[in-house]
Amino acid sequence: MSELLFTQDAYGRALAELGEARQEIVVLDADVSKGTKTSTFAERFPERFFNVGCAEQNLFGTAAGLALMDMMPFASTFAMFACTRGLDQIRNTIAYPRLNVKVVATHGGITVGGDGASHQALEDVAVMRTIPNMTVIVPCDAPETEKAVRASVDWPGPVYIRLARAPRLTITDKDTPFSIGRGTIFRRGDDAVIIAAGLMVATAMEAAEMLAESGIETTVVNMHTIKPLDVDLVLELAQRTGCIVTAEEHSTLGGLGGAIAEVLSEKCPVPVQRIGVQDVFTESGKPQELLDKYGLSADHIATVVRQVIMARRS
């Protein structure tokens, strides 16, 4: 625990282990296999690895054909190119016929860092979430990444798993529960709820510590599955505490915050504040500098939690 680990390393290792027992697993990459770590699978099972070159449309189209032959393709590239360059193929050729293709995209969010806005996917969760038949998972750290990859194998149909580039603080271990579609409560408190995904789960835990020091007790939920959303848990917590803060390394439009606001506005209207990147193109910088500048910090979460508690009282 508390060490920095790469989610893509966990992905590559899980794939290579799964590939032994599951002969139907094939892996495709679009010329970034050393970055996505599908190279780990490629070294072990070269005959079941296909590099399509720098061609994301063909990546997902070829994966669809393999799925039609009852193979289980894992197709990987960076999140930016999966959710934009390959979107038509993912929507029409994979999700529409509900083909069993797992899209595992690394390099999601602003912690991509130096490469800048062209490579910082901040809309991928929103885009994928609006496609029927699609499941969307954002693991919080490396151990959870491994669990998500393993769970996706037994979850029929298309799945989008969003991973990172920079290493993630490890906050779970092999015994932490993980089930697709079920949020996990990491901390309990009745003053407010922070629902987070990805690296913001660790940040939310830090914020909760800070708030506890001033007597504010918060519940922190690791909402790793954005779709299907754990609606029962969201409603239960909203009814209990009466205010919600969401936190994600994504645009505030349409991602985790959007999904939760949609549910609550219809079924349990309580004050909701969404923390994420505002509707702007971001920039190059070091991951921590970017997180601080764009408001993805524990300090900011704590401030927003205080605001939402005030909003509930008024």
Next chain:
Amino acid sequence: MREEVLSKPKGSLESMARNIRRLVVQMIYEAGSGHVGGSLSAVDILTALYFHHMKHDPAIPKWPDRDRFILSKGHAAPALYAVLAESGYFPKEELMRLRQIGGILQGHPNMNKTPGVEASTGSLGQGLSIANGIALGAALTGKAIRVYVLIGDGELDEGQIWEAAMLANHYKLDKVTAIIDYNKLQVDGPVDQIMTLEPLADKWTAFGWNVIEINGHDMGAILDGLERTDQLVGGPSIIIANTIKGKGVSFMEHSVQWHAKAIGEDEFELAMKELS
């Protein structure tokens, strides 16, 4: 040698093609919309594949050892549906419910709604990638099948086609046969005015493909082309089939406006008379 196909027509392939054309016109007339020009140009190729060349069994649509056909130019769905119904994949009465709510025949192919349809297509440029994936999967699972994919000429403007063309060569997918329905017209006008394709055969040759050019309405030439490409090993093959958009109905032939025009009552009667 190929196994005998299980849905051979009683009459000639030419008379079956004429019958398919009648069904296509009738379906699109009943539906009130649909792509008649590009359906009619593809009819002879589809007839040759389903009633003579391909290994398939309409009684067992998911027979694992069947050859696969992918309609990359998904808007020619009426022609595919007519061929599938005549083969016996579903009752012919369904054809007259094309594009109707609750029906099994979507405007563009949906593999989960229509028996015999191998992949959901419609967004252009994707079929060749799908065919390549099928061929890779067949090789991994040791299935001796062939994959045929019908691609429109306007569709060749899509960049993904050329990504897939490179992949088929790179992985030496000699079980893939692509067929271009080269009717020389796309939605906005003649192909050579909208986006130049020529020299088309040279392009495919440069991409590492075996290239055969035929008359796409000459049944003997189509069958011969399919036989020849089946024998070619070491790389993928493409048949450039020179066709006529709207083939078989005089006033639809060579006509851009019949890409996707609704068929009026008088036009329907005239067309059916010409196809009788």
